[in-house]
């Protein structure tokens with residue numbers, strides 16, 4: 001390692017990144033920006049073509065500029081061929097998908113396939129870094145089943161990511177901690193060097209504990225959200241206001257102010273999958289994780305509660321037009337995976353409603369999900385809300401929060417219901433415009 005000023009610059013490493021989803025692409029771009037030479041492997045040929053043609057397949061704040069810079073100077077290249085990526089690398093990052101199976105179990109098919117191929121194709125010593133989220137115990141098993149049999153030495157590291165979609169580049173450079181799970185201190189040192197330009201505590205531990213840190217962190221954050229949603233529901237019943245309660249609870253430093261925003265609950269590719277995955281790990285290990293089950297149930301119930309509020313306000317939704325503002329699971333992303341809006345749309349359509357859906361970024365992905373005539377898609381929220389009996393603010397995009405709600409109301413049909421699914425609008429102003437305003441626990 002050489003020292004430049006106050007910064008330690010790591011020597012360039014040759015890195016392969018397998019998988020170019022949110023995690024893989026951010027890792028590949030940011031590591032290339034740090035000076036490493038990165039080859040990223042992508043097996044989807046359309047996506048590969050896009051990447052090789054300089055087109056970003058996802059929206060992620062700040063990533064496009066880095067992508068252009070590092071592909072421009074050749075520090076980041078793409079291939080479909082794992083063998084090519086391996087031939088280049090001394091360090092390999094696995095960042096392939098680990099989706100949920102129908103029963104909630106984590107589908108490790110892609111991870112296992114990559115591990116088998118690495119063990120078969122590696123021809124020089126390699127450090128494999130697992131960034132895909134895998135259940136506790138997976139790393140040890142992968143090492144034993146595949147890597148310990150390889151013809152060259154392969155080191156295995158669990159290095160979970162804590163990147164938020166939409167803020168992933170910021171989070172890459174400013175993590176609260178870097179978790180490094182491995183069997184030997186010299187392997188941890190390699191990662192500490194790899195991340196030498198990132199100022200954060202580097203916490204080393206065994207592989208299974210590192211895997212558990214990832215699940216425990218996401219499960220705890222999901223628990224905070226479901227907890228505050230329960231309190232909001234109770235606030236409604238006892239006449240308290242969650243707007244007063246949540247911030248005051250969060251001022252206790254032991255609790256903290258984050259993830260106490262009540263509303264439609266969590267969505268996305270991580271919390272739903274990881275809570276269900278951890279629940280399954282518990283069942284498999286003969287443990288009844290009651291708290292986690294309740295977290296999952298409460299989250300699902302929030303969506304049903306939203307639909308019930310709409311049906312009640314409209315006295316049934318058959319034949320009525322309802323606008324859904326926001327399809328992405330949160331603002332700042334085009335990702336609609338497990339987004340509350342999608343379930344709400346499904347419920348409302350099954351009750352006979354006509355849906356006008358609007359989102360600044362996520363229309364393309366949402367259209368694939370709803371091949372039905374019961375839903376129309378809009379880029380303009382004012383047009384979407386026209387002639388609607390109810391509007392659901394499902395994602396707190398700033399451009400939706402700051403709409404001219406007085407103007408929207410003028411184009412609507414009675415009872416002009418506005419369901420503020422994220423508790424973000426000024427309810428007094430909204431009520432003054434004549435809306436029938438509903439939210440979660442805002443008395």
Ligand code: UGA
Pocket residue numbers: 161162163164165166218221225258259260261262263264265266267268269270271329330
């Ligand atoms: C989450 C974690 O925050 C990251 O640390 C983690 O790396 C990532 O999962 C992952 O496992 O890869 P992300 O899914 O991008 O990141 O989204 P968050 O910003 O955490 O929000 C998740 C959901 O919770 C969103 O639907 C959001 O609307 C909801 N939420 C969040 C609430 O309903 N209330 C809150 O107070 C906070």
